[in-house]
Amino acid sequence: MISVGGSVSIGATMDGPQTVKSPSSSVGDYLKAIWELSEEGAASTKDVADRLSISSSSVSNMFVRLREMGLAEYERYRGITLTEAGRLEALRLLRRHRLIETFLLECLGYSWDEVHEEAERLEHSVSDVYTERLAEFLGHPEHDPHGDPIPGKDGTLKPDDSFPLAEATAGQRLRVFRVGPEDAPTLAVLEGSGLLPGKVLTVREVRALDGLVTVEGEDGKTHTLGGPLADTVFVRSASGGG
Amino acid sequence: MISVGGSVSIGATMDGPQTVKSPSSSVGDYLKAIWELSEEGAASTKDVADRLSISSSSVSNMFVRLREMGLAEYERYRGITLTEAGRLEALRLLRRHRLIETFLLECLGYSWDEVHEEAERLEHSVSDVYTERLAEFLGHPEHDPHGDPIPGKDGTLKPDDSFPLAEATAGQRLRVFRVGPEDAPTLAVLEGSGLLPGKVLTVREVRALDGLVTVEGEDGKTHTLGGPLADTVFVRSASGGG
DNA sequence: GTTGAATTTTAGGGATGGCTAAGGGTATAT
């Protein structure tokens, strides 16, 4: 197991008027961000900076340190890639994050838009022991309530055979598998349309022109989504488990 | 609510070979430590340093900052006292801590000697929202499994009418209310003697000479405790609730 | 009182991690 130094600065109140930036990042946040960004090639300084809402210079500095720690391969002006060690560390964090989200949603009654921020903070303080006990408490779930797969203890990640709703064809009977974005507004819209993971729907129409997708829920209600949104909802054949 | 800047440095792995000191402290830790130490007068630099296992100079520095933050009254060489603001902040932290401990013990199957450390780390990352939802999930407990009272949301702390077992007299029928220390070895001993909070016992003998106390559990087994240990076990009349 | 031990404070430095400002590199368009 890699031991990585990290650091968090927090407002002790956590609910107070957090005027200050949001200095909640750490090595782990970088790793997660890089992992999520680099599914196709290397992650750029700017990508990571935007995702973590910090300056590019801070990111550039951290990239050097990640390289020195053996967690990433990095060449100036060339972007960054995780090493195997970095990848495992990122997945460990991701496992924590998703287990915590599951707990917040299923046990503490958090709403979808509250969950991410709290989990983001909690995952920094939680030990591996806690993570595994929580997993047991939750019944070793394989997906979080978003539908995202929860990496295994050993860094295993189930391959994902889902596809965006935008690529569906009329008549298909599908089950919502996961929803991409975790930002509050989008989740609220999806929640309103009953497009949460697990829901079964039938595709009524996919318009090639503008990408509008019309679906019918099991309750008979139909909803129409814009193309961009349909790109963020991932589905699988309705026979599979949610 | 007071907004206090704080900071934690953590080993990202948390389970790795934490060779480095244990830089897990923060403003909140100081407040809690001072609160716990200053039940009789001001807390000294050394007291706090010992309790947090850090150097006196670090503590001295922090005392200045706590004063500047309006959380404590402090005069060099005179020790430190919390202001009302500091006291409320400390109690807020204490509430978090004890609710988290309760969750770890009751839900995640932590043992008594694992709980404290994990809670100590977690309480830094948890929001007030989380704290209150957790309280609800746990059924708004008034005491943690140690028997220590959990401060109210508003900083209320139930007066404590318990007394050390060492001050009991033979024949009294008592209920263990709380156990003072949270260190692993002591807790293990107490657990072995069935002296956990809630247990009912009858005092058989209190020897004035050496302070040895002999008690009989409800199961009929008798145990004898040394004076120092009997000072750390707090009891109340057996009629009251645990 | 003076001395000496213990405690406290100050001074100076390290690590993390964030920021701005300014300069270096790349890439695309003219």
Added chain:
DNA sequence: ATATACCCTTAGCCATCCCTAAAATTCAAC
């Protein structure tokens, strides 16, 4: 080929919080 716009890095600084070493203060015992 050069101009320009954007991206990236460096340099220098801030803040938190820790440490060691040395100086200051207190307190208690002669």
